[in-house]
Amino acid sequence: MSNTLEAIHLLEDKIQTLLFNYEFLKKENEILLQSSTSFQHKILEQQQLIANQKVAYDTLKIAKTIDGSSTRDTKLKINTLIREIDKCIIQLQE
Structure with a gap:
């Protein structure tokens, strides 16, 4: 009979340990999901910033081409x- 009681107590202890670990892992998972969501938002913000900077860079590059090097180069371009x-218009007319 005492072996049965010991087995029951051991089983209860293991179940309590499992429940404690389950709750701990559940909370840790929630924290990690929140962190993941936060990082995804930061990534999106950075991607938008990069896209905006690329547009600004391209605009500056075009402005430098027109304004910058020389009038001869600009006229050639x-x-x-x-x-x-003109080639496109001719192709459309055909």
Whole structure:
């Protein structure tokens, strides 16, 4: 009979330990999910910031091309663009 009681007490102790571990892991999982969500939001914000910076960089690059190097280079680029537009118009008319 005492062996049965000891087995029951041992089983109760193991169940209590399992329940404690379950609650601990459940709380830890919630914390990790919150952290994951927070990091995902930060990643999205950083991606938006990068996209905005890329647009600003491209705009600055275009402005530097038009304003910067020399009027000769700018005229050549504009003429190249005009020729490409003319080719497109000719293809559309055909």
